[in-house]
Amino acid sequence: MWRHGRDPLPKNATFSVKGTIMKWLSLLILGLLLLPAQMLSAAATTGAYDYPFVNPYEATVIGTPTVYQAEVPKKVPVKDYQLVVFEDREIPPVFWYSEGLNFSLVRQKERAPLIFVIAGTGASYQSPKMKGLQRAFYQAGFSVISISSPTHMNFIVNASTTKVPGHIIHDSEDLYRVMELAYKKVAHRLDVSEFYLTGYSLGASQSAFLARLDEERRVFNFKKVLMINPAVSLFNSVNIIDQMLDNTIGSEPGAFNSYLGRAIRGVATAFERDEPLDFNEDFLYRIYKKRIPSEAKLESLIGFSFRISSSNMIFTSDVMTQYGLIVPPGTELGQTTPLLEYFGAALHTSFVDYYDNYFYPFYKAQSPSLTSDQLQNQMSLRSITNYLRGADKVALMTNNDDLILAPGEIDFLSEVFGDRATIWPTGGHCGNMEQKDVVAFMVNFFKK
């Protein structure tokens, strides 16, 4: 049919296959010719901070497009491990597949620094952002241990002392224990010169508390700690995130269900079979990159993706404590019990619902004089201001337009950290973590 254009075009071509092909071929050739030029111009604009999104919502959702990304290896020699944190902990049958706390190690064969990386809200040790950091630090010559967020199902089930996640002091103590056990498990394979610590989002706030805890315990003697886009006050940040969903879908009855219908339908259409399913903070972000119509409400998307994370967290915690927030007390959940009704209830539960109806009552029951204000203050970097002011080894990196910061919090950070604060002009919440200059900064911070 197609013979390199030797035959003349049929006069009444019902469909101009050849015309189409020739058009495509010429486009293809043109494209190939233009490609190097585009690459050159991208390369030429380096120097100053080169990040495309000035809108923090776009930055947060879309992240860093490939051309702006730092080059990191696609494959690194990662090995997964499992820990038994509490010997006597009973894993409820409904979490049968989550027995044992997972973490991963990429190791340098020579003597090298070891860096612990803590994931953000709801994220696992192998979420996309965690893999990005792992690859960048491995490439820079460090061994890397990646640890899931204490708000992740696997962590709550296996490693949370209180089983009620979100309390930064308790969560940090749990993290410290896990880091000790993880290091013990792999120490024989490593020759560590010094220990570093980093984390993003909630993991960054926890890193500050971990750094302080390490001053007492002295197990690792962290030489350097880098906080990436931390929340200052957890309570402020979860309020902001809750509002993102309420702002765009309204809080009247029924509105959430209709939004969910649309959102999940959008998800179903955008997902291609070959794509991995990974329902955490990052999962909707990847879908957006595929094809969400431009008028999509980025704000509600961010709120919604956090809501999926919080549903996972709240259900897990409720089952572990048998408190009855989501699952009526006395309900037996087996390995194959249908969970849809609990999923629905959990999706309707905001962070603030969680705080008011569960979290605060739980911690108040332990110390009856605890007021809600006191609890909120404890869960803020402000409660360790004095430590942070003097802690030369702890540095901060964030963005001027980070969405999870309340008014005044960015000033608080730059005032407290002084010249240890690096504040990029744009990037939203963690949107620029893969950007070239940002990665170079993070790596250099630990290398110097």
Place this chain on the structure above:
Amino acid sequence: MLNLLCVKNKMWVVLTALVMIFLVISGSAAIAQEQPDERKLTDPTAPGYEDPISMYDPWEGFNRSMYKFNYGVDKYFFLPVVRAYKFILPDVVETGIANFFKNLFEINNVANNLLQGNAEGVVNSTFRIVFNSTLGLGGIMDPATPMGFYKMEEDFGQTLGVWGAGPGPFLVLPVLGPSTVRDGIGSGVDSVGNSIWLTAVVNTAFKDTGDRDKVYYGLTGLNIINQRASVPFRYYETGSPFEYELVRFVYLKDRQIKIEER
């Protein structure tokens, strides 16, 4: 007709369909709003409450057990094999193998497009075979895609759907995973068709040798490993205790939308 705009046109059809769907959903939600939402944290079964991602799954007990069984098959059989496969072969060879099988069984797309009366799909898939088998060196490369002949997967389950068959209950098949009664039958028909095709191809290509059986089973085995290796999904790694619900929802919605596209 086959032209540059076909793909784009189809996208607009899908988008319009989606917008229509959104309107229908918000319409029904508006009706539902007449009843006050009586959410209680411990009682999601209160009147007026609708499970947001409910799906028809009368055999849920069996399905959940099968889902769990498949996790075991994956963990103790497929994943170790896939790990070895990926360890031994360079990425470029894996891609070549994946392309080769896609091209070999592209004929299945031609057949199903034909059965669905989708002329554009038939032409598209046929051109993919022609270009990928020749320029693509027997199918190991995929030059058809950059030329604008995109992969449009059609299976017999979709064909049955286009003919008007409803999906029936959700069904988790042993080893194969999420499906429905209709799609399960479809997969059966597709795989019989594919093995007849593979037999014919092998018999023609290895006419004069005695190795036909060995080649047939070798290719079939390689393809099974290739299929598992090219799907990044891992059971129970979504970090969600509601993984079964989410997978069921995404699978059924995805199939529904693929058939509505027609």
